[in-house]
Amino acid sequence: MTRTRSLLGLLVLPCLLTGCDQGEANAPTGNNATTRLKPEVFAVNFPLASFAEAVGGDLIDVKTPRLDGAPITSFSPSPEEIIKIQDADLILLNGADFSPWTQHASLPVSKTITTARPFKSRWIESTHSHDHDHDHQHGPEGDGVHHHAHWASFTWLDPTNAYEQAKVVGDRIRTLLGSPDEAYQRQVALTKRLDNLIAIGKRIRDLDPPTMIASEPQYQYLAAGCGIEVLDADWHWNEPTPHDGMDSLRDLVTASGANLILVPSEPDAERRAVLEEMGLEPVVFRLLADPAEAEGESFADCFEADLKNLEAICGGQSAE
């Protein structure tokens, strides 16, 4: 199944993303211009694609934006690429300001679902969007001053959110497929797995986890879901030396007394040395917006492994 997606990704996405086969753009507008053997589902990130695959299995073709190893968050399709995406049978968006291009793209609303919308009341305002936030006024007297805030986007890092998003995806996939029994069985299995992740999150919360420093600002939902106090380092840890924000990180370590830092991938030797010098132990917790590096690993596999690792570090059962 995952191999199928990878192959499709290799064969079809280059067309999707480079806008080849321009002739189709002149075909009848819309959404049924091409004949497909299977319904096509476009997902904006790895969790949603993984949920769709978990429920739809071989009955659907799942596509995600992926460009030459660049992160999925940097995907910014051209109008021609958007026309291709419009043709998908189902378009899975995340919501909460994830993939800003979707706010400017003309997508078919009845085939587009914002999976995080059911829990919009729990969206968290981003603490790291100062580059993008702005207040401004219309007119010299300041009439119409308004503020544009941004939401933290990595909603799936809270296991409860992941569960709800998977439910939305599963329900829509089953509707798309005409509610076959096998899809229902697969959705039940996925729900059980994600239920288990919520339980791990609760166990972490019950362990009274220590304060941690976040190397990236995207851990807000993980913090909310597992009851962890996470301090944003505002440290551009993945940039080459000299790392920007080192002073503020030192100040934060001193002020908070934290000795754990959440990082999205295994730090190289140079960065590990920098962290050790400050008395920080890196805790790898993948952000999971992009597909897992290991072939065949689903979102649930990756998330479960990282949650269990976190649980062990917080003093719970050791990671298997």
Next chain:
Amino acid sequence: MNGRALCHACGLAWRHLCFHGVRSGILVLSLAISIALPLVMQSLVTRGEEATTERAERTPMMIGAPGGSVDLVLGALWFLPEELKPLKAGEAMEINESGLASAIPLSLTSRASGYPVVGTNIEYLSFRETRIESGRPFAVPGECVLGSEVARARNLGPGDTILTDPDGLFDIGGGYPLRLRITGVLAPTKTPDDAAVFCDLRTSWIIAGHGHVHIEVSETSNPGAIMGENDGRPIASSAVTPYTELTPELLSTLHFHGEPEDLPVEAIILIPRDAKSGTILAGRIGLRDDVSLVNPTEVVREVLERVFQIGALLAGILVATGIATLGVVLLVLALSIRLRKEELDTLARIGASRGTTLTLLLAEVIMLAALAGVIALIALIASAELPADLVLRLAT
């Protein structure tokens, strides 16, 4: 009377009509109008009924703000400039997420070069089964596709631009018009879609002032753009273009004054997934008093009934006028015979029989009627070129 005599009589009749060209012309035109008017009227009403009913029947359900259902249907289906109260775009999102129906929002407040700008979702084009004749559909805010009539009348095509009309000529504090990039032209459909400009809903919101982009006015990028400063704020000169265009670079600065679900639309077309879903949806919406559910077919039927009543009255008037015209024509002919008494006596003296004289007169009448009939037929055929929904437009 033999054939030769008949030919001579017809020849004489034709020459007489030609000799009295003005009189003959007036008679032919009077007769032609009397014949053509009821026929054209009937044809327009029949075609109008078919076209309006078909468009309404292809639109299963519609919601709008509480108010006149006729205005809502005419505004949303025929893009007539009705004053429609807005409702929140979030209604469409909720209905879509319920899975009961596809909801296609319509924003109908703007115009470009006098044509209605319809802000909607890309699905509207497939819902109406329109085909892009050249170019591609719109994909981002700032792009639009033109109906075939707009493209033909303005000689525009993919790659060209069209400016939206400002709200008011004297509204100096109003927003700049938006320059829309044309990405495609629709194939002719002989529906109101031919005379409209279609764009993304967000484009409509920007035109209406619910969203904007930030443009940096600087001397380096646009020499002569700044003519001074006021408390540190630059004062833009007339070198700054008097319109806004959403370039790909500016799209990243695009933002709206509110959440998309709170921004206004004038109507939402609903396409229920199946009959059961439609019934459930109608039941749910029917319980609310903040939105109005409308069945376009029923509304159009009501409008057509009014049109038919007016049409029947008009047809009666036209028939009465036709009869009066016919009477006048007969009177003119009778008086003409009297005036031609000497001419007819001369014909008798030179040997023309009564039959020949009668044939001569009858031939004149038949020729007049035939010419009038031909003109009426041409008018009837030409009327087929008029928009099928002309009667509905005139009636409203």
